Amino acid sequence: MERPENNKWLDEALTETIGSEKPQTDFDKWKQQHPDAVNMLTSRAGKEASVSPARFKTRRMIMTSTITKLAAAAVIAIAAIAGIYQLNDTDKIDTTEIHNAMAGPQTFKLADGSEVTLAKGAQIRVNNAAGTRGFEHIAGVVDVSVVKGLGEFIVTTPYGEVKALGTEFTLDMVDGVTADTKEHVQLLAVEVTEGSVEVSNTKGASILKEQQKLVVEKDRAPYNISQDDNVPARLKERMTALVDAMKAGDAEAYSANYNFNYLYKLIKGEVEYDSNLFGGTEADAERLQQNLANIESAEALGKAFVQSVNIDGPTKVYLRDIEISEDGKHAKARLLTGKVAGSMRGSSPQWHNFDNDWWQVDD
Protein backbone atom coordinates (compact mmCIF):
# COMPACT_ATOMS: atom_id res chain seq x y z
CA MET A 1 0.00 0.00 0.00
CA GLU A 2 1.16 3.52 -0.82
CA ARG A 3 2.29 5.45 2.22
CA PRO A 4 -0.72 7.49 3.37
CA GLU A 5 1.43 10.59 3.94
CA ASN A 6 1.99 10.57 0.19
CA ASN A 7 -1.68 10.19 -0.65
CA LYS A 8 -2.63 13.65 -1.71
CA TRP A 9 -6.14 12.47 -2.48
CA LEU A 10 -6.57 11.31 1.10
CA ASP A 11 -5.63 14.75 2.46
CA GLU A 12 -8.08 16.30 0.02
CA ALA A 13 -10.81 13.88 1.01
CA LEU A 14 -10.27 14.53 4.71
CA THR A 15 -10.17 18.29 4.23
CA GLU A 16 -13.37 18.13 2.18
CA THR A 17 -15.14 16.02 4.81
CA ILE A 18 -13.83 17.40 8.11
CA GLY A 19 -12.69 20.85 7.05
CA SER A 20 -14.86 23.62 8.36
CA GLU A 21 -15.14 27.34 8.47
CA LYS A 22 -12.85 28.80 11.08
CA PRO A 23 -14.79 29.18 14.35
CA GLN A 24 -15.72 32.74 15.31
CA THR A 25 -13.40 33.69 18.14
CA ASP A 26 -15.00 36.59 20.02
CA PHE A 27 -13.65 37.11 23.52
CA ASP A 28 -15.83 40.17 24.19
CA LYS A 29 -18.96 38.13 23.54
CA TRP A 30 -17.66 35.29 25.69
CA LYS A 31 -17.01 37.75 28.54
CA GLN A 32 -20.58 39.00 28.35
CA GLN A 33 -21.91 35.46 28.52
CA HIS A 34 -19.73 34.40 31.45
CA PRO A 35 -19.70 37.28 33.95
CA ASP A 36 -19.30 34.97 36.94
CA ALA A 37 -16.17 33.35 35.52
CA VAL A 38 -14.74 36.75 34.61
CA ASN A 39 -15.44 38.05 38.12
CA MET A 40 -13.74 35.05 39.65
CA LEU A 41 -10.65 35.60 37.55
CA THR A 42 -10.39 39.35 38.01
CA SER A 43 -10.96 39.05 41.76
CA ARG A 44 -7.50 37.46 41.90
CA ALA A 45 -5.84 40.57 40.52
CA GLY A 46 -3.18 41.72 42.94
CA LYS A 47 -2.90 38.33 44.57
CA GLU A 48 -0.11 35.92 43.77
CA ALA A 49 -1.13 32.77 41.99
CA SER A 50 -1.23 29.91 44.45
CA VAL A 51 0.54 26.65 43.87
CA SER A 52 -1.83 23.74 44.01
CA PRO A 53 -1.01 20.12 44.75
CA ALA A 54 -0.23 17.61 42.02
CA ARG A 55 -3.32 16.80 40.01
CA PHE A 56 -4.58 14.08 37.80
CA LYS A 57 -4.42 15.57 34.37
CA THR A 58 -7.17 13.54 32.85
CA ARG A 59 -9.73 12.88 35.56
CA ARG A 60 -10.81 16.34 36.49
CA MET A 61 -14.06 17.03 38.23
CA ILE A 62 -15.94 19.71 36.41
CA MET A 63 -19.00 20.01 38.51
CA THR A 64 -18.03 22.94 40.66
CA SER A 65 -17.80 25.58 38.00
CA THR A 66 -20.25 27.35 35.74
CA ILE A 67 -23.44 29.10 36.42
CA THR A 68 -26.84 28.76 34.91
CA LYS A 69 -29.27 31.06 36.54
CA LEU A 70 -32.32 28.97 37.28
CA ALA A 71 -34.02 30.80 40.05
CA ALA A 72 -36.78 33.26 39.38
CA ALA A 73 -36.06 36.94 39.84
CA ALA A 74 -36.85 38.40 43.21
CA VAL A 75 -39.44 41.16 43.27
CA ILE A 76 -40.47 43.96 45.60
CA ALA A 77 -41.59 43.29 49.13
CA ILE A 78 -44.95 44.18 50.52
CA ALA A 79 -46.06 43.45 54.04
CA ALA A 80 -48.43 40.77 55.20
CA ILE A 81 -51.38 39.69 53.13
CA ALA A 82 -54.48 37.90 54.40
CA GLY A 83 -53.41 34.89 56.43
CA ILE A 84 -49.69 35.56 56.17
CA TYR A 85 -47.53 37.03 58.93
CA GLN A 86 -44.01 37.90 57.96
CA LEU A 87 -41.42 36.88 60.54
CA ASN A 88 -38.19 38.28 59.21
CA ASP A 89 -36.23 39.19 56.16
CA THR A 90 -33.00 37.33 55.78
CA ASP A 91 -31.59 39.72 53.23
CA LYS A 92 -31.96 43.24 51.96
CA ILE A 93 -33.18 42.08 48.55
CA ASP A 94 -36.69 43.28 47.81
CA THR A 95 -39.55 40.81 47.96
CA THR A 96 -43.22 41.14 47.15
CA GLU A 97 -46.60 39.53 46.83
CA ILE A 98 -48.63 39.67 43.66
CA HIS A 99 -51.96 37.91 43.87
CA ASN A 100 -50.78 35.98 46.95
CA ALA A 101 -47.39 35.21 45.39
CA MET A 102 -44.47 35.49 47.79
CA ALA A 103 -40.79 35.72 46.88
CA GLY A 104 -37.71 34.97 48.97
CA PRO A 105 -35.70 35.48 50.93
CA GLN A 106 -38.11 35.58 53.85
CA THR A 107 -39.78 33.45 56.50
CA PHE A 108 -43.48 33.71 57.37
CA LYS A 109 -46.40 31.83 58.88
CA LEU A 110 -49.44 30.69 57.00
CA ALA A 111 -52.95 31.09 58.46
CA ASP A 112 -52.81 27.62 60.07
CA GLY A 113 -49.53 28.46 61.80
CA SER A 114 -47.31 26.41 59.45
CA GLU A 115 -43.99 28.11 58.83
CA VAL A 116 -42.51 28.62 55.38
CA THR A 117 -38.98 29.84 54.59
CA LEU A 118 -38.25 30.97 51.06
CA ALA A 119 -34.62 31.07 49.93
CA LYS A 120 -33.40 33.83 47.68
CA GLY A 121 -35.03 33.29 44.29
CA ALA A 122 -37.84 31.09 45.64
CA GLN A 123 -41.49 31.88 44.92
CA ILE A 124 -44.79 30.42 46.07
CA ARG A 125 -48.45 31.34 45.70
CA VAL A 126 -50.47 30.95 48.90
CA ASN A 127 -53.74 29.05 48.88
CA ASN A 128 -56.35 31.09 50.74
CA ALA A 129 -59.41 28.98 49.97
CA ALA A 130 -61.41 28.17 53.10
CA GLY A 131 -60.84 24.71 54.57
CA THR A 132 -57.62 24.03 52.66
CA ARG A 133 -53.99 24.17 53.68
CA GLY A 134 -50.93 24.48 51.49
CA PHE A 135 -49.53 26.54 48.64
CA GLU A 136 -48.45 26.43 45.02
CA HIS A 137 -44.69 26.10 44.58
CA ILE A 138 -43.48 28.26 41.69
CA ALA A 139 -39.68 28.33 41.92
CA GLY A 140 -36.61 27.81 44.05
CA VAL A 141 -35.88 26.35 47.48
CA VAL A 142 -38.63 26.32 50.12
CA ASP A 143 -38.44 24.92 53.69
CA VAL A 144 -41.80 23.97 55.21
CA SER A 145 -42.75 23.14 58.81
CA VAL A 146 -46.36 21.98 58.90
CA VAL A 147 -48.50 22.28 62.05
CA LYS A 148 -49.78 18.83 63.05
CA GLY A 149 -53.36 17.70 63.59
CA LEU A 150 -55.12 20.05 61.20
CA GLY A 151 -55.60 17.72 58.23
CA GLU A 152 -53.89 17.47 54.88
CA PHE A 153 -51.38 20.08 53.81
CA ILE A 154 -50.90 20.05 50.04
CA VAL A 155 -48.21 21.69 47.93
CA THR A 156 -48.94 21.72 44.22
CA THR A 157 -46.14 21.96 41.65
CA PRO A 158 -45.94 21.56 37.86
CA TYR A 159 -44.29 18.14 38.31
CA GLY A 160 -46.39 16.60 41.07
CA GLU A 161 -48.22 17.09 44.33
CA VAL A 162 -46.68 16.89 47.81
CA LYS A 163 -49.07 15.87 50.59
CA ALA A 164 -47.98 16.20 54.23
CA LEU A 165 -49.47 15.41 57.62
CA GLY A 166 -47.51 17.26 60.28
CA THR A 167 -43.95 17.28 59.06
CA GLU A 168 -40.91 19.29 58.08
CA PHE A 169 -39.59 19.15 54.56
CA THR A 170 -37.68 21.09 51.93
CA LEU A 171 -38.66 21.61 48.31
CA ASP A 172 -36.45 22.76 45.47
CA MET A 173 -37.87 23.42 42.05
CA VAL A 174 -35.39 23.44 39.18
CA ASP A 175 -36.26 24.64 35.71
CA GLY A 176 -33.31 25.54 33.52
CA VAL A 177 -30.45 24.46 31.32
CA THR A 178 -27.37 22.85 32.81
CA ALA A 179 -24.29 24.94 32.19
CA ASP A 180 -22.10 22.09 31.02
CA THR A 181 -24.33 19.68 29.14
CA LYS A 182 -26.98 22.13 27.90
CA GLU A 183 -29.73 19.79 29.03
CA HIS A 184 -33.07 21.36 29.93
CA VAL A 185 -33.87 20.02 33.39
CA GLN A 186 -37.29 20.40 35.02
CA LEU A 187 -37.68 18.74 38.39
CA LEU A 188 -38.79 19.03 41.96
CA ALA A 189 -36.53 17.73 44.74
CA VAL A 190 -38.16 16.85 48.05
CA GLU A 191 -36.30 16.12 51.29
CA VAL A 192 -38.09 15.19 54.51
CA THR A 193 -36.56 16.27 57.82
CA GLU A 194 -39.33 14.99 60.08
CA GLY A 195 -42.49 12.90 59.56
CA SER A 196 -43.44 11.79 56.07
CA VAL A 197 -44.93 13.11 52.86
CA GLU A 198 -46.54 11.56 49.82
CA VAL A 199 -45.34 12.79 46.43
CA SER A 200 -47.50 11.92 43.45
CA ASN A 201 -48.23 12.78 39.86
CA THR A 202 -49.94 11.03 36.96
CA LYS A 203 -46.98 8.66 36.52
CA GLY A 204 -46.80 7.34 40.07
CA ALA A 205 -46.57 8.01 43.80
CA SER A 206 -43.98 7.57 46.52
CA ILE A 207 -44.13 7.86 50.29
CA LEU A 208 -41.11 9.65 51.60
CA LYS A 209 -40.01 9.01 55.18
CA GLU A 210 -37.80 10.92 57.57
CA GLN A 211 -34.31 11.74 56.20
CA GLN A 212 -35.28 10.43 52.75
CA LYS A 213 -35.25 12.44 49.57
CA LEU A 214 -36.59 12.02 46.09
CA VAL A 215 -36.68 13.71 42.74
CA VAL A 216 -39.74 14.05 40.55
CA GLU A 217 -39.10 15.17 36.99
CA LYS A 218 -41.58 16.52 34.53
CA ASP A 219 -43.68 13.67 33.10
CA ARG A 220 -41.83 11.00 35.09
CA ALA A 221 -42.72 9.06 38.22
CA PRO A 222 -41.06 10.20 41.48
CA TYR A 223 -37.65 8.57 41.98
CA ASN A 224 -36.46 7.58 45.45
CA ILE A 225 -33.29 5.48 45.61
CA SER A 226 -34.15 4.07 49.03
CA GLN A 227 -37.26 2.50 47.49
CA ASP A 228 -35.61 1.27 44.29
CA ASP A 229 -35.49 -2.54 44.63
CA ASN A 230 -33.29 -2.87 41.55
CA VAL A 231 -30.38 -1.22 43.34
CA PRO A 232 -28.31 -3.52 45.61
CA ALA A 233 -28.00 -2.38 49.24
CA ARG A 234 -24.22 -1.91 49.03
CA LEU A 235 -24.57 0.19 45.89
CA LYS A 236 -27.15 2.36 47.65
CA GLU A 237 -24.59 2.93 50.42
CA ARG A 238 -21.96 3.87 47.86
CA MET A 239 -24.25 6.27 46.04
CA THR A 240 -25.44 7.86 49.24
CA ALA A 241 -21.83 8.28 50.34
CA LEU A 242 -21.01 9.95 47.03
CA VAL A 243 -23.94 12.34 47.29
CA ASP A 244 -23.12 13.19 50.92
CA ALA A 245 -19.45 13.77 50.07
CA MET A 246 -20.33 16.07 47.21
CA LYS A 247 -22.85 17.98 49.31
CA ALA A 248 -20.24 18.51 52.02
CA GLY A 249 -17.34 19.12 49.63
CA ASP A 250 -15.48 16.25 51.36
CA ALA A 251 -12.75 15.14 48.93
CA GLU A 252 -11.57 12.29 51.18
CA ALA A 253 -15.02 10.74 51.52
CA TYR A 254 -15.55 11.21 47.79
CA SER A 255 -12.30 9.44 46.97
CA ALA A 256 -13.14 6.47 49.22
CA ASN A 257 -15.51 5.25 46.53
CA TYR A 258 -12.64 4.52 44.13
CA ASN A 259 -10.57 1.30 43.95
CA PHE A 260 -6.99 2.62 44.08
CA ASN A 261 -5.47 -0.86 44.16
CA TYR A 262 -6.96 -1.48 40.75
CA LEU A 263 -6.02 1.98 39.41
CA TYR A 264 -2.45 1.52 40.66
CA LYS A 265 -2.19 -1.80 38.84
CA LEU A 266 -3.59 -0.16 35.71
CA ILE A 267 -0.98 2.59 35.86
CA LYS A 268 1.78 0.04 36.34
CA GLY A 269 0.50 -2.07 33.44
CA GLU A 270 -0.27 -5.05 35.70
CA VAL A 271 -3.86 -5.19 34.45
CA GLU A 272 -5.24 -4.37 31.03
CA TYR A 273 -7.55 -1.49 30.30
CA ASP A 274 -11.19 -2.44 30.78
CA SER A 275 -13.85 0.18 30.05
CA ASN A 276 -16.05 -1.30 32.78
CA LEU A 277 -13.45 -0.74 35.46
CA PHE A 278 -12.03 2.57 34.28
CA GLY A 279 -14.61 5.09 33.19
CA GLY A 280 -12.39 6.97 30.76
CA THR A 281 -11.28 5.86 27.34
CA GLU A 282 -8.18 3.86 26.56
CA ALA A 283 -6.53 7.15 25.61
CA ASP A 284 -7.39 8.52 29.07
CA ALA A 285 -5.83 5.45 30.65
CA GLU A 286 -2.68 5.95 28.57
CA ARG A 287 -2.49 9.57 29.68
CA LEU A 288 -2.96 8.52 33.30
CA GLN A 289 -0.12 6.02 32.91
CA GLN A 290 2.13 8.69 31.46
CA ASN A 291 1.30 11.37 34.02
CA LEU A 292 1.53 9.11 37.05
CA ALA A 293 4.25 6.73 35.89
CA ASN A 294 6.31 7.45 39.01
CA ILE A 295 3.56 6.98 41.59
CA GLU A 296 4.90 4.69 44.31
CA SER A 297 1.89 2.91 45.76
CA ALA A 298 -1.88 2.62 45.78
CA GLU A 299 -1.91 4.71 48.98
CA ALA A 300 0.11 7.47 47.34
CA LEU A 301 -2.27 7.35 44.40
CA GLY A 302 -5.22 7.72 46.76
CA LYS A 303 -3.63 10.77 48.38
CA ALA A 304 -2.91 12.35 45.02
CA PHE A 305 -6.48 11.70 44.00
CA VAL A 306 -7.84 13.38 47.14
CA GLN A 307 -5.75 16.44 46.33
CA SER A 308 -6.97 16.47 42.76
CA VAL A 309 -10.68 16.23 43.53
CA ASN A 310 -12.26 19.56 42.89
CA ILE A 311 -15.50 19.53 44.81
CA ASP A 312 -16.52 22.70 46.44
CA GLY A 313 -19.22 22.20 49.06
CA PRO A 314 -21.69 22.94 50.32
CA THR A 315 -23.70 22.21 47.26
CA LYS A 316 -26.97 20.55 46.40
CA VAL A 317 -26.87 17.16 44.73
CA TYR A 318 -29.94 15.45 43.32
CA LEU A 319 -29.96 11.82 42.26
CA ARG A 320 -32.30 11.66 39.27
CA ASP A 321 -32.23 7.96 38.45
CA ILE A 322 -30.04 4.89 38.24
CA GLU A 323 -29.60 2.48 35.38
CA ILE A 324 -28.36 -1.04 36.18
CA SER A 325 -26.89 -3.23 33.43
CA GLU A 326 -28.60 -6.49 32.51
CA ASP A 327 -25.94 -8.57 34.23
CA GLY A 328 -26.38 -6.47 37.39
CA LYS A 329 -22.69 -5.57 37.59
CA HIS A 330 -22.63 -2.04 36.25
CA ALA A 331 -24.59 1.02 37.31
CA LYS A 332 -24.91 4.52 35.96
CA ALA A 333 -26.62 7.35 37.81
CA ARG A 334 -27.71 10.78 36.66
CA LEU A 335 -26.95 13.59 39.06
CA LEU A 336 -27.78 17.24 39.10
CA THR A 337 -25.43 19.36 41.16
CA GLY A 338 -25.10 23.02 41.90
CA LYS A 339 -24.94 25.81 44.37
CA VAL A 340 -28.05 26.83 46.25
CA ALA A 341 -28.07 30.14 44.38
CA GLY A 342 -28.98 28.28 41.22
CA SER A 343 -25.96 27.08 39.24
CA MET A 344 -26.60 23.58 37.95
CA ARG A 345 -24.56 20.88 36.25
CA GLY A 346 -25.29 17.40 35.01
CA SER A 347 -23.09 14.37 35.57
CA SER A 348 -23.31 10.60 35.13
CA PRO A 349 -21.15 8.77 37.67
CA GLN A 350 -20.74 5.04 37.14
CA TRP A 351 -20.00 2.06 39.38
CA HIS A 352 -18.89 -1.48 38.69
CA ASN A 353 -18.96 -4.55 40.89
CA PHE A 354 -15.47 -6.05 41.03
CA ASP A 355 -12.88 -7.02 43.64
CA ASN A 356 -15.79 -8.02 45.90
CA ASP A 357 -17.37 -4.58 46.14
CA TRP A 358 -19.07 -1.80 44.21
CA TRP A 359 -16.53 0.80 43.09
CA GLN A 360 -17.04 4.11 41.43
CA VAL A 361 -15.35 4.01 38.04
CA ASP A 362 -16.35 7.32 36.54
CA ASP A 363 -17.48 10.72 37.69
Add this chain to the structure above:
Amino acid sequence: MVEAAQNGHLESFGALYERYHSPMVALAYSMLADRDLAEDAAQEVFAIACRDIESLKSKERFAAWLAGICRNVSRQMLRANRIKPAALSDEHAAKSGSDCGDRRETIRKAVWNLREAERELIVLRFFDGFSQARISEVLGLSSQAVNGRLVRAKRKIAKYLKRNGFTGDDYGTS
Protein backbone atom coordinates in the same frame (compact mmCIF):
# COMPACT_ATOMS: atom_id res chain seq x y z
CA MET B 1 0.69 34.98 29.77
CA VAL B 2 -0.67 32.01 31.73
CA GLU B 3 0.90 33.33 34.92
CA ALA B 4 -0.61 36.77 34.31
CA ALA B 5 -4.02 35.18 33.80
CA GLN B 6 -3.55 33.21 37.02
CA ASN B 7 -2.96 36.53 38.74
CA GLY B 8 -6.28 37.86 37.50
CA HIS B 9 -5.18 39.70 34.34
CA LEU B 10 -8.22 39.43 32.09
CA GLU B 11 -6.49 40.63 28.91
CA SER B 12 -3.98 37.79 29.24
CA PHE B 13 -6.78 35.30 29.59
CA GLY B 14 -8.33 36.91 26.52
CA ALA B 15 -5.12 36.32 24.58
CA LEU B 16 -5.18 32.66 25.64
CA TYR B 17 -8.79 32.46 24.53
CA GLU B 18 -7.91 33.89 21.13
CA ARG B 19 -5.07 31.43 20.74
CA TYR B 20 -6.79 28.25 21.85
CA HIS B 21 -10.47 28.73 21.08
CA SER B 22 -10.28 27.27 17.60
CA PRO B 23 -8.29 24.17 18.63
CA MET B 24 -10.78 23.54 21.43
CA VAL B 25 -13.70 23.69 19.01
CA ALA B 26 -11.86 21.19 16.80
CA LEU B 27 -11.04 18.93 19.73
CA ALA B 28 -14.64 18.96 20.95
CA TYR B 29 -15.77 18.30 17.38
CA SER B 30 -13.58 15.20 17.29
CA MET B 31 -15.71 13.76 20.10
CA LEU B 32 -19.13 15.25 19.40
CA ALA B 33 -19.12 15.31 15.57
CA ASP B 34 -21.46 18.28 15.74
CA ARG B 35 -20.25 21.78 15.02
CA ASP B 36 -22.82 23.60 17.20
CA LEU B 37 -22.29 21.32 20.18
CA ALA B 38 -18.53 21.67 19.73
CA GLU B 39 -18.79 25.46 19.90
CA ASP B 40 -20.94 25.21 23.04
CA ALA B 41 -18.40 22.87 24.57
CA ALA B 42 -15.52 25.24 23.78
CA GLN B 43 -17.35 28.12 25.47
CA GLU B 44 -17.81 26.01 28.57
CA VAL B 45 -14.17 24.89 28.51
CA PHE B 46 -13.02 28.50 28.82
CA ALA B 47 -15.57 29.21 31.55
CA ILE B 48 -14.11 26.34 33.59
CA ALA B 49 -10.54 27.34 32.75
CA CYS B 50 -11.26 30.93 33.76
CA ARG B 51 -12.48 29.81 37.18
CA ASP B 52 -9.88 27.10 37.77
CA ILE B 53 -6.76 28.52 36.16
CA GLU B 54 -5.32 29.23 39.59
CA SER B 55 -5.07 25.49 40.17
CA LEU B 56 -2.87 24.88 37.11
CA LYS B 57 0.58 23.98 38.39
CA SER B 58 2.66 23.72 35.21
CA LYS B 59 2.13 26.85 33.16
CA GLU B 60 3.79 25.27 30.14
CA ARG B 61 1.10 22.57 30.18
CA PHE B 62 -1.75 25.07 29.83
CA ALA B 63 -2.86 23.84 26.41
CA ALA B 64 -2.79 20.19 27.46
CA TRP B 65 -4.70 21.11 30.64
CA LEU B 66 -7.28 22.92 28.54
CA ALA B 67 -7.54 19.89 26.25
CA GLY B 68 -8.24 17.70 29.29
CA ILE B 69 -11.08 19.98 30.33
CA CYS B 70 -12.37 19.90 26.76
CA ARG B 71 -12.46 16.09 26.70
CA ASN B 72 -14.34 16.01 30.00
CA VAL B 73 -16.89 18.61 28.93
CA SER B 74 -17.47 16.85 25.59
CA ARG B 75 -17.85 13.49 27.31
CA GLN B 76 -20.35 14.97 29.75
CA MET B 77 -22.33 16.41 26.86
CA LEU B 78 -22.38 13.06 25.08
CA ARG B 79 -23.57 11.30 28.20
CA ALA B 80 -26.13 13.85 29.28
CA ASN B 81 -27.69 14.10 25.87
CA ARG B 82 -27.40 10.33 25.46
CA ILE B 83 -26.24 10.77 21.92
CA LYS B 84 -23.66 9.01 19.87
CA PRO B 85 -21.47 11.10 17.61
CA ALA B 86 -23.52 12.36 14.69
CA ALA B 87 -21.06 10.84 12.26
CA LEU B 88 -22.16 7.37 13.36
CA SER B 89 -25.87 7.97 13.62
CA ASP B 90 -28.43 6.51 11.26
CA GLU B 91 -29.98 9.95 10.87
CA HIS B 92 -26.75 11.28 9.46
CA ALA B 93 -26.43 8.36 7.08
CA ALA B 94 -29.94 8.92 5.83
CA LYS B 95 -29.06 12.45 4.79
CA SER B 96 -26.54 11.26 2.25
CA GLY B 97 -27.67 9.82 -1.02
CA SER B 98 -25.52 11.06 -3.86
CA ASP B 99 -22.16 9.44 -4.68
CA CYS B 100 -20.47 12.47 -3.19
CA GLY B 101 -22.62 12.17 -0.07
CA ASP B 102 -21.87 8.47 0.22
CA ARG B 103 -18.18 9.10 -0.12
CA ARG B 104 -18.20 11.75 2.59
CA GLU B 105 -20.27 9.52 4.80
CA THR B 106 -17.78 6.68 4.40
CA ILE B 107 -14.88 9.00 5.16
CA ARG B 108 -16.63 10.31 8.26
CA LYS B 109 -17.23 6.77 9.44
CA ALA B 110 -13.60 5.91 8.79
CA VAL B 111 -12.53 8.86 10.94
CA TRP B 112 -14.98 8.24 13.76
CA ASN B 113 -14.06 4.57 13.86
CA LEU B 114 -10.53 5.51 14.85
CA ARG B 115 -9.41 5.38 18.45
CA GLU B 116 -10.09 8.64 20.28
CA ALA B 117 -6.42 9.65 20.42
CA GLU B 118 -6.00 9.15 16.66
CA ARG B 119 -9.29 10.82 15.80
CA GLU B 120 -8.26 13.91 17.77
CA LEU B 121 -5.14 14.24 15.64
CA ILE B 122 -6.94 13.77 12.35
CA VAL B 123 -9.66 16.28 13.20
CA LEU B 124 -7.20 18.86 14.50
CA ARG B 125 -5.13 18.44 11.34
CA PHE B 126 -8.00 18.75 8.87
CA PHE B 127 -10.70 20.76 10.68
CA ASP B 128 -8.84 24.03 10.45
CA GLY B 129 -5.54 22.91 8.97
CA PHE B 130 -3.49 23.10 12.17
CA SER B 131 0.21 22.43 11.72
CA GLN B 132 1.80 19.43 13.37
CA ALA B 133 3.72 21.80 15.66
CA ARG B 134 0.49 23.42 16.81
CA ILE B 135 -1.16 20.05 17.36
CA SER B 136 1.89 18.97 19.31
CA GLU B 137 1.51 22.03 21.56
CA VAL B 138 -2.22 21.63 22.08
CA LEU B 139 -2.12 17.94 22.89
CA GLY B 140 1.11 18.03 24.87
CA LEU B 141 2.75 15.44 22.60
CA SER B 142 6.16 15.44 20.93
CA SER B 143 6.14 16.35 17.25
CA GLN B 144 7.51 12.86 16.46
CA ALA B 145 4.57 11.30 18.29
CA VAL B 146 2.12 13.52 16.40
CA ASN B 147 3.70 12.65 13.07
CA GLY B 148 3.80 8.92 13.80
CA ARG B 149 0.22 8.80 15.00
CA LEU B 150 -1.01 10.85 12.06
CA VAL B 151 0.63 8.44 9.65
CA ARG B 152 -0.88 5.44 11.41
CA ALA B 153 -4.32 7.04 11.57
CA LYS B 154 -4.26 7.95 7.89
CA ARG B 155 -3.17 4.43 7.03
CA LYS B 156 -6.18 3.06 8.90
CA ILE B 157 -8.50 5.47 7.12
CA ALA B 158 -7.08 4.55 3.73
CA LYS B 159 -7.55 0.87 4.55
CA TYR B 160 -11.13 1.44 5.64
CA LEU B 161 -11.91 3.39 2.48
CA LYS B 162 -10.34 0.73 0.29
CA ARG B 163 -12.43 -1.95 1.99
CA ASN B 164 -15.50 0.14 1.20
CA GLY B 165 -14.59 0.63 -2.44
CA PHE B 166 -13.12 4.14 -2.36
CA THR B 167 -9.65 4.90 -3.69
CA GLY B 168 -7.72 7.89 -4.97
CA ASP B 169 -9.32 7.26 -8.35
CA ASP B 170 -12.53 8.73 -6.97
CA TYR B 171 -10.61 11.99 -6.67
CA GLY B 172 -8.56 11.61 -9.81
CA THR B 173 -5.43 12.52 -7.89
CA SER B 174 -3.95 9.23 -6.74
